[in-house]
Amino acid sequence: MKILWRDGRGGFGLALLAMVAVLAVGAPFVAGPPPGVVADITRLRFLPPFASDAHGVFHLLGTDRLGRDVWARLLYGARISLAVGVLAVLLSVVIGTAVGAVAGFFRGPVSVALLALTDWALALPRVVLLLLLAALWQPSALLVIVVLGLTGWMSIARLVYAEVRALAARPFVEGAHALGASRRRVLWRHVLPNALTPVIVAAALGVGNAISLEAGLSYLGLGVQPPTPSWGNMIASGRDTLVNAPWVAAAPGIALVLVVVACTLLGDALRDALDPAARR
Amino acid sequence: MLTRLAVRLTTGFAVVAGVVTLTFLLLHAAPGDPAELLLGSAATPAQVAVQRHTLGLDRPLPIQYVTWLAAFVRGEWGTSIASGRPVRAVLRTAWPLTAELVAVSLFFTYLFGIALGALQAARSGSRLDTALSVGSVALFALPGYWLALMLVLVFTFELRVLPAFGATGFDADVLTGWPAIADRLRHMALPLVTLTLIGVGGTARYVRGAMLDVQSQPFVVTARAKGLHPARVMIRHVLRNALIPVLTLLGLGLPALFSGAVFVEAVFAWPGVGRVLVEAVLARDYPVVLAATAVAALLVVAGNLLADVLAAWADPRLRARGDA
Numbered sequence: 001m002k003i004l005w006r007d008g009r010g011g012f013g014l015a016l017l018a019m020v021a022v023l024a025v026g027a028p029f030v031a032g033p034p035p036g037v038v039a040d041i042t043r044l045r046f047l048p049p050f051a052s053d054a055h056g057v058f059h060l061l062g063t064d065r066l067g068r069d070v071w072a073r074l075l076y077g078a079r080i081s082l083a084v085g086v087l088a089v090l091l092s093v094v095i096g097t098a099v100g101a102v103a104g105f106f107r108g109p110v111s112v113a114l115l116a117l118t119d120w121a122l123a124l125p126r127v128v129l130l131l132l133l134a135a136l137w138q139p140s141a142l143l144v145i146v147v148l149g150l151t152g153w154m155s156i157a158r159l160v161y162a163e164v165r166a167l168a169a170r171p172f173v174e175g176a177h178a179l180g181a182s183r184r185r186v187l188w189r190h191v192l193p194n195a196l197t198p199v200i201v202a203a204a205l206g207v208g209n210a211i212s213l214e215a216g217l218s219y220l221g222l223g224v225q226p227p228t229p230s231w232g233n234m235i236a237s238g239r240d241t242l243v244n245a246p247w248v249a250a251a252p253g254i255a256l257v258l259v260v261v262a263c264t265l266l267g268d269a270l271r272d273a274l275d276p277a278a279r280r
Numbered sequence: 281m282l283t284r285l286a287v288r289l290t291t292g293f294a295v296v297a298g299v300v301t302l303t304f305l306l307l308h309a310a311p312g313d314p315a316e317l318l319l320g321s322a323a324t325p326a327q328v329a330v331q332r333h334t335l336g337l338d339r340p341l342p343i344q345y346v347t348w349l350a351a352f353v354r355g356e357w358g359t360s361i362a363s364g365r366p367v368r369a370v371l372r373t374a375w376p377l378t379a380e381l382v383a384v385s386l387f388f389t390y391l392f393g394i395a396l397g398a399l400q401a402a403r404s405g406s407r408l409d410t411a412l413s414v415g416s417v418a419l420f421a422l423p424g425y426w427l428a429l430m431l432v433l434v435f436t437f438e439l440r441v442l443p444a445f446g447a448t449g450f451d452a453d454v455l456t457g458w459p460a461i462a463d464r465l466r467h468m469a470l471p472l473v474t475l476t477l478i479g480v481g482g483t484a485r486y487v488r489g490a491m492l493d494v495q496s497q498p499f500v501v502t503a504r505a506k507g508l509h510p511a512r513v514m515i516r517h518v519l520r521n522a523l524i525p526v527l528t529l530l531g532l533g534l535p536a537l538f539s540g541a542v543f544v545e546a547v548f549a550w551p552g553v554g555r556v557l558v559e560a561v562l563a564r565d566y567p568v569v570l571a572a573t574a575v576a577a578l579l580v581v582a583g584n585l586l587a588d589v590l591a592a593w594a595d596p597r598l599r600a601r602g603d604a
Contacts (some may be wrong), residue, residue: 119291124299127539128557128576132303132569135561136310212423216543219425220558235426239547242429243437253426260421 010269016262020255024078046245064248065241070234074251077229081259084145084224085211089203091149093156097192097199100160105168105187115161122154130213134222141230144223148210156202163195201271208263215256231256288588292581299577300352300570304345307566313337314361314564335361348570358567362560367571370556375575378545378552381468382537385475386530389537392476393483394519394526400484401491401522402514412484419481424540428474428547435470442469445549471548475540486529490522497521527590534583538576 023030045067052058061070103114133147167173168191176186211231217223218232226233231252238249315331316323323331332338336347351358357367396416400409436444443466494500495518503513542554549555553572560568 120295120298124295124302124577124580127542128299128573129302131542131558131561132306132573135558136306138311208421212421215423216425219423219543220546235423235429239429242433246433249426249429249433253423253430256423256426257418257421261417264417264421 007269007273009265010273013262013264013266013269016258017266020078020259020262021082023075024082027072027075027079030075046241048245049247061251062245062247064237064245070248070251073229073234074231074255077231077234077252078255080141080224080228080230081211081214081232081256084141084148084214084230085207087145088148088152088210088214089206091145092152092206093199093203095149096153096156097160097196099153100157101164101187101192101195103157104161104164105183105191114157118154118157118161121151122158124151126151130217131220131222134217139217139222139225141224141228144214144217148213152206152210156199156206159198159202160195163198164191167191167194197274201267201274204263204267204270208260208267211263212256212260215252285588288585292585295581296574296577300349300574301345303570303573304348307564307569308341308344314566317564318361348567352570352574357571360560360565360568362563362565362568367567370568371553371571371575374551374553374556377550378538378541378554381471381475381545381550381552382534382541384468385472385479386534386537388472388476389479389483390526390530392480394487394523396480396484397487398491398514398519400488401495401518402510404488404492404495409488413488416481416484419477420485422478422481423543424474424478425543425547427477428470428544431470431474432547443467444470446551471544471550474544474547475537478540479537483526483529487522487526490525491518494518494521524591528587530583530587530590534579534586538579 045063045065047053047059047063047067049060049062049070050058051062053063057069059069059071061074063069064073099114099118103111103118129151130147133150134143137143164187173186173190176190177183181189214223214230215232215235218230219236221233221236223232224230226237234252235249235256238245238247238252241248313328313332315328315335315337319327319331329338336344339347348358355368357371359366360370363370396412400412403409432444435442446467500513500517503517504510508517538554541552542558544550545552545554546558553575556568557572557576559565560572
């Protein structure tokens with residue numbers, strides 16, 4: 001943890017993600033109630049950033065075409081975007097770890113079949129699958145989480161497989177076997193905890209990717225549905241008012257880039273911190 | 281190498297067959313019916329049933345699958361349910377436009393990506409390296425459709441210099457010679473810049489990492505000790521060896537680029553395969569979705585195969601050993 005902080009990238013990534021998380025959780029206190037239908041649309045819509053409306057309410061990032069405060073929607077959207085990203089990666093990690101651990105620890109036809117399945121799934125074009133799955137069922141945040149989770153586990157399975165295979169031959173694992181521990185216990189207590197290091201790095205990078213993909217699906221209208229704000233559908237709604245209110249599309253995009261950059265830098269820093277050999 | 285190629289071809293075939301089968305099952309498992317969408321909400325159940333029968337959708341699923349697959353392999357891809365046009369014609373007009381966009385942006389992505397990555401590796405640890413690293417991470421993180429919108433905002437709405445819609449102008453049919461080419465290039469500019477910019481970041485990151493790995497190897501130290509010029513060491517010894525993993529990345533990057541193209545085509549109304557696919561999925565246009573998915577899967581498999589061949593060409597050891 002200390003190494004992570006001293007590494008500029010890790011510190012920046014952690015600080016930024018923590019700030020976004022705090023703002024997202026504390027949205028009601030920072031930005032008031034979620035902006036819904038506005039009574040006074042004609043006077044409130046398309047206010048530029050840093051403007052105060054007729055009621056004297058200050059709008060940090062202006063308002064959209066329905067007169068809703070962009071800053072408030074950005075914070076409530078952060079809840080959806082972060083939750084979808086984290087939960088989708090969590091699902092990928094669970095599936096990927098299970099597949100990789102079983103394939104790596106128990107040899108035989110099961111292992112061969114699981115590896116073949118992983119390689120096969122890795123070669124499927126992910127975006128095409130995402131489009132199909134998301135377009136064919138009623139779009140919702142839950143569906144996006146499931147779809148992203150189901151299409152993102154393969155690289156984690158490969159990492160866990162390689163790690164488990166290497167660990168299974170180490171003396172301390174043989175020792176555990178010799179002491180009479182069951183295979184399941186050896187896998188669960190001795191091998192898996194040691195195999196999770198590369199998974200943490202992959203997960204940090206994966207969250208950024210998942211947030212970006214969620215926004216992409218929502219942008220195409222296949223993800224989180226309006227009026228629930230997500231960064232992707234905010235960019236989509238800003239597209240139609242790009243000329244007279246560019247801030248509506250710009251703000252969620254900048255937020256998205258910052259969060260994905262933070263995840264990437266954090267992942268890089270984690271990899272270097274966890275793997276002393278790679279430290280340069 | 282030949283056995284390896286045969287294995288790769290078989291796996292590739294399995295991937296394409298798997299994608300197509302999965303797509304077929306998903307399409308039919310999902311709610312929504314092309315006959316209903318075609319006839320609209322005013323149609324009576326009887327009319328829908330007649331339409332379903334005409335389209336062959338009332339037959340058992342396995343029979344529909346086998347019939348479709350047999351026809352597809354023979355090259356009979358059917359007609360689009362939504363537009364009535366032959367699927368082959370739909371894809372024949374869309375496919376070259378995507379290929380053109382992807383190929384040109386691939387070229388520029390690698391040109392700039394390798395140049396930037398090499399520059400960073402040569403000056404690793406310097407301020408320039410740090411600045412470029414931050415820049416490439418930011419580019420890597422940019423969502424393509426958002427970057428596309430911002431470029432449209434600047435170049436189409438503010439500066440009014442580049443078009444943001446479609447692949448040709450309204451007067452394209454009457455243009456010939458240079459004006460026609462200029463029209464195409466102007467329409468291509470923004471989608472191309474978008475796709476290239478989002479690709480350059482990742483490539484530069486990867487090239488930098490690969491070159492730093494090679495730089496710490498003994499033969500580089502030897503080359504330096506021999507008194508070779510540093511630039512010569514970087515280009516002849518480091519870059520050349522670092523390009524092997526980069527070539528593998530090329531094959532893996534092709535599907536990513538295609539994914540990027542799906543979003544970018546949606547923003548710029550570029551009439552390529554990505555747009556055809558999105559529209560067909562929304563209309564439950566089964567024949568078009570299946571054919572477009574099969575084409576996309578073929579592209580991915582071909583990309584991986586190409587990467588293997590290129591890597592073997594760049595590294596004689598891979599050819600001799602027969603594995604990688």
